[in-house]
Each structure stands twice: as structure tokens, then as C-alpha cells.
Amino acid sequence: MPKLNVLVAGSTGYIGVQLIKLLVKHSDVEIKYLCGKSSVGKNISSYEKSLSSKKLPKIVKYNKSFLNNIDLVFTALPNGEAQNISNDLLEHNVLIDLAADFRLNKASDYLKWYKLKHRSVKNIKKSIYALPEISGDKVKKFKIIGCPGCYPTSILIPLIPLVKKNLIKIDNLIIDSKSGYSGAGRGVHNKYKEKNLYESLSAYGVGFHRHNSEIQQEIENYTKKNFSFTFTPHLTPMFRGILSTIYLDLNNGSNIKKIEDTLNAEYSKSRFVNILKTNSLISTNDVINTNNCSIAICKTKYKNRIIILSAIDNLIKGGAGQAIQNMNIKYGFNEAKGLI
Known part of the structure; x- marks a missing residue:
């Protein structure tokens, strides 16, 4: 089975770095793009020395053309930004969001609690709030997976x-x-x-x-x-x-x-x-x-x-680990792969 080609957007925050540290251990994953803003051109090892021995791409600015070459997008971005990427998704793309953009079922609740107007209301219905022990295999039916808060x-x-x-x-x-x-x-x-x-x-x-x-x-x-x-x-x-x-x-x-x-x-x-x-x-x-x-x-x-x-x-069960657990369920991998 070919590896999953993955893009990580928001790769230099605490959650993003933890996600990369787990993904490099997952034998079914290939990290194609690491995306950031102020960190463009840097190596991820500038933020986490333990990754210096890993062959990883340099950090680049996100471009929607990248979606042609990847299967799965992880977004560990400030609230509101995953919505923009969700609007770019192609038919073969899956998005797993580690922030709050797809945790709430109503755009009005998102506005109330996050003081931001939801810019991808149509995609809320295509998403699932995925606490793996509760949602289980239901994630297989969705292309947008919202991970719970910590x-x-x-x-x-x-x-x-x-x-x-x-x-x-x-x-x-x-x-x-x-x-x-x-x-x-x-x-x-x-x-x-x-x-x-x-x-x-x-x-x-x-x-x-x-x-x-x-x-x-x-x-x-x-x-x-x-x-x-x-x-x-x-x-x-x-x-x-x-x-x-x-x-x-x-x-x-x-x-x-x-x-x-x-x-x-x-x-x-x-x-x-x-x-x-x-x-x-x-x-x-x-x-x-x-x-x-x-x-x-x-x-x-x-x-x-x-x-x-x-x-x-x-950072793991409340963030990056849970996201990978959802990925494993979504793609039919062993649920614990890359996590133990």
C-alpha cells in the first residue's frame, strides 16, 4: 500500500511540532509539505532539535496547488484559518483540524464563542467532532475531521x-x-x-x-x-x-x-x-x-x-496523538500505530 502523502499547516507551534514528532514514526505516512508563515525557509529542527536527523522538507508558505499532491492535510493553525483551507479541498483530500474550526455544529455557536464569522459553513455538515473512543469508525464517512480541545x-x-x-x-x-x-x-x-x-x-x-x-x-x-x-x-x-x-x-x-x-x-x-x-x-x-x-x-x-x-x-491525547488516532481509524490502520 502506498504511503499517505501529508501536509502539516501550522508546523512550528507546540502542537504542530508534536504532530511531526509522531508522524515521522508512522511507517504509512510521508510528510510532503511543512507550512508556516514567519518560519518560511527554515528547517523544522530550528524548533525541535530531535528532528534534525529526520529527512523533512523545509517550511514553505501554504499554496492550494499543494493539494494536488497530497492525501491528507493536518491543520494546527490559529482558529479561523483551517476554514480557508477546507474551501480549497479537492475530492481526494481529507482534512484533520487540531484547532476549533470544525468542533461546533452551528456557525452561530462558533461566532458566539470565538467571535469570528465562520467562512466555511457548507463544510460544517461535511465534518465530524471526532473523539476517537466515542466516534470510532464514524470518521470513515467524513472528509473533514474536527479534533476535540484538550x-x-x-x-x-x-x-x-x-x-x-x-x-x-x-x-x-x-x-x-x-x-x-x-x-x-x-x-x-x-x-x-x-x-x-x-x-x-x-x-x-x-x-x-x-x-x-x-x-x-x-x-x-x-x-x-x-x-x-x-x-x-x-x-x-x-x-x-x-x-x-x-x-x-x-x-x-x-x-x-x-x-x-x-x-x-x-x-x-x-x-x-x-x-x-x-x-x-x-x-x-x-x-x-x-x-x-x-x-x-x-x-x-x-x-x-x-x-x-x-x-x-x-499535546498528545489532547492534540497531536488524538489527530493521528483519528487518521489511523479513517484509513484503516492499527489505531495505535505511531502512538506507542
Whole structure:
């Protein structure tokens, strides 16, 4: 079988670099183009020394003529820019977006949360919100694949199976998430210059972080009624990793054993989701540099209330790894290829 010819647009950001580091290990992929703007003419090794031994093309400015020669486009661009590329796609092209352009089902929601008018509304219907453990083989029917945000990935993997089984109350969940600063992109160093980024913990987007929209949309796909929650993200003085702490109340007839059994059954065949023993105190160290999601269910002093801990690497499971996982499913490769 011939290799997939791939273009990476947005190749020098934290996510783009991580994506390239994984793609060079994938034996079914050939990277034909690395695209950027301010980085045109440079080698990707200028941004990641470990890639200096790899035979990779120099960074060039994106041109839609490149699409004639490639099968798959990965976009790791600022929000709004993948829409333009999606309008250029030829019949044989597939696009996997690691930003937010194809995460929301309605252009009006995109405008509300991202303050940008969607410039490829026709392609929203041709796209899928692809959380691999949930969407599975459905991605095979779509040529535009929207990868979830890093925070929603850590939150939706444990919550969706419980909502599907009606085991938890959906009227007052509290979600507290802490991320490494790489999740805010390379510009974070300047943005938080006066806030002592490397030695302090910072809350941001309180009550109105953009990822609220994804969480709401995806949970309500199953509840078919309003899902009420409070989500607060934080930046921590570490480079990578996310730990989400989810506080929730159980429905009548539910208990911690049913929660455990449901999650274990849902992910029994999953290569990347690990349900740990009750009350396991997990940390981001458990998942750094992997495509894994570790989940622990913890008891509280209240019989009808539990806490779920969920840890991922934001750059891999919450970004580049998840994109490759979707690629593997789309093209019928082993789901773990290039990821272990």
C-alpha cells in the first residue's frame, strides 16, 4: 500500500511540532509539505532539535496547488484559518483540524464563542467532532475531521458513558481543570510575562472559556436536555499535561460500583483509556508523553457524591496523538500505530 502523502499547516507551534514528532514514526505516512508563515525557509529542527536527523522538507508558505499532491492535510493553525483551507479541498483530500474550526455544529455557536464569522459553513455538515473512543469508525464517512480541545478530551471521556446510562445528575456539575502552559501556545510566555508563569498557578477564562461550548454540545447530544455545569481552567507552572477534577452527584439507584462497571465496560477494548482502582490518586506524570487517558473514581464523605480524576497529555491525547488516532481509524490502520 502506498504511503499517505501529508501536509502539516501550522508546523512550528507546540502542537504542530508534536504532530511531526509522531508522524515521522508512522511507517504509512510521508510528510510532503511543512507550512508556516514567519518560519518560511527554515528547517523544522530550528524548533525541535530531535528532528534534525529526520529527512523533512523545509517550511514553505501554504499554496492550494499543494493539494494536488497530497492525501491528507493536518491543520494546527490559529482558529479561523483551517476554514480557508477546507474551501480549497479537492475530492481526494481529507482534512484533520487540531484547532476549533470544525468542533461546533452551528456557525452561530462558533461566532458566539470565538467571535469570528465562520467562512466555511457548507463544510460544517461535511465534518465530524471526532473523539476517537466515542466516534470510532464514524470518521470513515467524513472528509473533514474536527479534533476535540484538550480540556474537553479529559472531561468527555469519563462523562459521556455515565450520561448515556443516566447514572449522574446533570444539573450542577463542577469541573476544575489544570493544564501545562503549552496549552496556551508559544505566545503564552509574553502574555503572562508579568504573572510569574513558571512559579504560579493562574485561573483564566472563568465561567466563559471557549471549551464550554464543546462540553455543552457533546453532553447534550445524549441528554437531549439542558446540561448545567461550571468549568474553570487553570495554567500551571509545568510545560505539559492536564488533570481534570470533576465533582458530580449520583442519580437515585446509582452507586460507585455502577460508575466503575460502566466505565470499565465502555473502555474495556480501548488501547488508550485506563480506568484505575477506586481512590487512586493520579497525576499528570502518569500520562506525560503518551496518548493515554487515566481515570480514577474517588469516594467522598457524601454517599451520593463522587469525584472523578482524569489525566492526559494535552499535546498528545489532547492534540497531536488524538489527530493521528483519528487518521489511523479513517484509513484503516492499527489505531495505535505511531502512538506507542
